[in-house]
Amino acid sequence: MKKILVPYDFSKPAQWALQTAIGVAKKAKARIILLHIVEQPTSESFNVEGQINNDGGWEDKLFTLKLIEKNKGQLEDAARLVEDEGIFVTCELRLGNPFHGIRTVITDSQADLVVMGTSGRSKLEEMIVGSNTEKVVRYAKCPVLTVHEEPNGKDFVNIVYASCLSENETEFASVVKNAQEMYNATIHLVRINTPMNFRSDHEVKKVMRDFARKLKLENYTINVFSDRSEEEGILHFASSVNADLIAMATHGRTGFAHVLVGSIAEDVVNHAQRPVLTYVTPELYR
Numbered sequence: 001m002k003k004i005l006v007p008y009d010f011s012k013p014a015q016w017a018l019q020t021a022i023g024v025a026k027k028a029k030a031r032i033i034l035l036h037i038v039e040q041p042t043s044e045s046f047n048v049e050g051q052i053n054n055d056g057g058w059e060d061k062l063f064t065l066k067l068i069e070k071n072k073g074q075l076e077d078a079a080r081l082v083e084d085e086g087i088f089v090t091c092e093l094r095l096g097n098p099f100h101g102i103r104t105v106i107t108d109s110q111a112d113l114v115v116m117g118t119s120g121r122s123k124l125e126e127m128i129v130g131s132n133t134e135k136v137v138r139y140a141k142c143p144v145l146t147v148h149e150e151p152n153g154k155d156f157v158n159i160v161y162a163s164c165l166s167e168n169e170t171e172f173a174s175v176v177k178n179a180q181e182m183y184n185a186t187i188h189l190v191r192i193n194t195p196m197n198f199r200s201d202h203e204v205k206k207v208m209r210d211f212a213r214k215l216k217l218e219n220y221t222i223n224v225f226s227d228r229s230e231e232e233g234i235l236h237f238a239s240s241v242n243a244d245l246i247a248m249a250t251h252g253r254t255g256f257a258h259v260l261v262g263s264i265a266e267d268v269v270n271h272a273q274r275p276v277l278t279y280v281t282p283e284l285y286r
Helices: 012-028 058-084 098-109 123-128 133-137 165-184 201-214 228-238 255-261 263-270
Strands: 003-007 031-039 043-045 087-095 113-117 144-147 159-164 184-195 218-225 247-248 276-280
Touching: 003 012, 012 031, 012 058, 012 113, 012 144, 031 098, 058 087, 058 159, 058 255, 098 133, 113 201, 113 218, 133 144, 133 263, 133 276, 159 228, 165 184, 165 247, 165 276, 184 201, 184 228, 201 218, 218 228, 218 255, 218 276, 228 247, 228 263, 247 263, 263 276
Parallel strands: 003 031, 003 113, 031 087, 113 144, 159 184, 159 247, 184 218, 247 276
Antiparallel strands: 043 087, 144 276
């Protein structure tokens, strides 16, 4: 891991994400890219070093220019805090749509990890609006670490790996293994049994052991946990083992398919009280 992208909007969740990213960067000896996007009603984003093309009146242009100048100063202040921790940091300030800006910078910078803050959303908000964090989780072509509260200073020594036991998770498994090695952590591999998707412990544990051997996992436990839904099961199991991190792949469904089926990973991201590491596996990407 060489580059960690931190979308930064100066909010408390963004500050918590930056604190978390600093801890990860120290472990991985990585650099941090701080990104702030001045939101504009457009489907694109533009680097503010270039010419600003705004179709509004001069009042709108003046307001935007002043906002850019203010945010540039705030971004530089945050960058100095990162430098004080001995980490190399660069700043990106863009104008446009936050989600498209984040996705563009992920590609342009070849980021290895995105660390984002999120405050969670109600069920109604998730259905109608969604969030930039949720969209990044769904579309990003690199792992995304979402942070929900101020870091407590602990390392990720207990990692819950909620797996669908698919061979397509090989790439994500390597991400989880890298995190395990960085923190000398224990992986708690878990399969959630629900009334609508139930399999016997004997059957599931055999599949899980084969899955762990194939992926060459080490220092892990195998667990089957029953609950009313996959989301609740993952959250309750993580609480039961006092997990420091939840790791899970997401199928990346979009559009109408997403409305009908939803995403367990996105539900967990919205409601977890601990960091969540997600990744859209290339084989499952839609």
